[in-house]
Amino acid sequence: MVQNWDDLRVFLAVARAAGLSGAAPVLKMDPATVGRRVARLELAVGAPLFVKSPQGYALTDLGQRMRDRATEAEEALALALDEGQGGTRGLTGQIRIGSPDGVANYVLPQVVAKIQAENPGLEVQILALPRVVNLSQREADMAVTVSPPAAQRLTVEPITDYKLHLAQRADAPQISELSDLTERRIVGYIPDMIFDKELDYLGEIGTRSVAMASNSVAVQVQMLRHGGVGFVHDFALHAAPELRRVLTDQVSLRRTLYLVRHRSDRQSERLSRFAEALSAGMSAEVTRLEAAVDLTG
Template identity: 55%
Template sequence: MTDASPHWDDLRIFLALARAESLSTAGHVLKKDPATISRRMQRLEQNLGVRLFNRSPQGYLLTEPGQRLLQHADAMEQSFINAEQAVADSPDQLRGSIRIGAPDGCASFLLPQVVEQICQDNPELEVQIVSLPRIFNLSKREADMAIAVSRPQTGRLIVQPLTDYQLSIAVAKTWIAKHGEPLSLEDLKPHRFVGYIPDMIFDSELDYLSEIGINPPRLSSNSVVVQLNWARQGAGPAIVHDFALPFAPELMPVLRQEISLQRTFYLIRHVDDRQVNRLNRFARLLTEGVRAEAARLAKQVAQAYPLEP
């Protein structure tokens, strides 16, 4: 390698900037001053004799040579990851850090107890759960794996069904005391519903109210946890994950025989990670745990609110 050839540290900075498209965001990820990152990329471009980024007020976007370098830098990064795992891996224990991206309903009501059990069995493992109401970009390494409510159609990804789950209309018991228990969906339509902000629904699978013929909600949030807590306060009916109901005793599902929505969570990983044994083992434990926990909570709901024959 000549002095003009890029070293791994240069490529690591290049990768961070290519994924973040922002000096400040890349600096936060790398814990480096943005001015330092800018100088290092200018030096890398001078050494290679090409422009890697188009700089604009919108950020740093890759040029065609930058896109070509990105493919090789990604491959080098994956080789380093594989080498680290080969050295650090243990047949008995999972170690290191794993980041999972998930929608907030799953992140709040399923993952904590599942991940806690995995970590009890693997005390040297560190897990980060990132709860965001959007789709994660694994190509930009925002997470090691992600959970989504629909199967992605593009990208170099490994996708597997994680678990099916049900959603029901739920209202607070105080709401029922005030308005009475509804006997049909028509009984609910005049009332104020709680739901997603329509223009912030990032996946059509989340457009529950439109599916059951309800107009846009008068109380809305991009967070399912906020919606749940609104409903708990008696604000109005909401579509609630059945697996969240055991955590909200103030709520009860209604019209379960008339309205019951089924969805599926998918576990998504980058295709390059299929050779990383540690991530394979964690994905298997996560899948087993989420399925078991979803079934346990569904059983609780079925016992508490049995369907009439």
């Protein structure tokens, strides 16, 4: 029999990380201690919960059933705790947002700062990854994405549209036609590390060749500050005053940001209030930043 919730917390961490080493930092334990806790839990339930191999820990059939029940218990506990952290008072506790690094670098910091100014007891973590954040594995409480996921346990709401244009240094030779790009170094994503089809921009200009590449938007912006031509989010241009948009009448991209949440978290007033403030703040900030670029050219 499982003795307490902490046993299930250890079990879920190992199940999500598929191993002891990945679970240890989350649990703030060393891997050996985590291993002993798993062994103790398996002894308590009287059957293996994991199949151990050099590749990691895979759940047994019993382990999968136990994971589902433990996840339901975790969600119920989180909702109960939220009753004491939401309500009509200011938001408190910790909330983690997963996000593509472009949004994480150029939009979320100022939006989150405004929310925290009104809710000083709130701790917000921004998880910026060059991949889709795994909400099913509870890597974050909610995520900003550029494509709506299809997972049934998630809810998806559009936040705002945003624009991208080609940009280069203002002091670089002018570009008047797409054909001029053949003489320039193209900056963009590492082709085989594009994790979402909405980030595959180069087909828009008829090229697949990237002279300077990174899986990070922030690094791409820094590359452009040192030469070359590439797509930049309009909302990021305020951070690189050396850059100017080019060929705006010939190439203009529009994408959409979505807020993705666990379906069960819709019952949490605290998370719902934060999600509403986050969406409204992001929409307003993207609009403000894009309008500033339109004024400067």
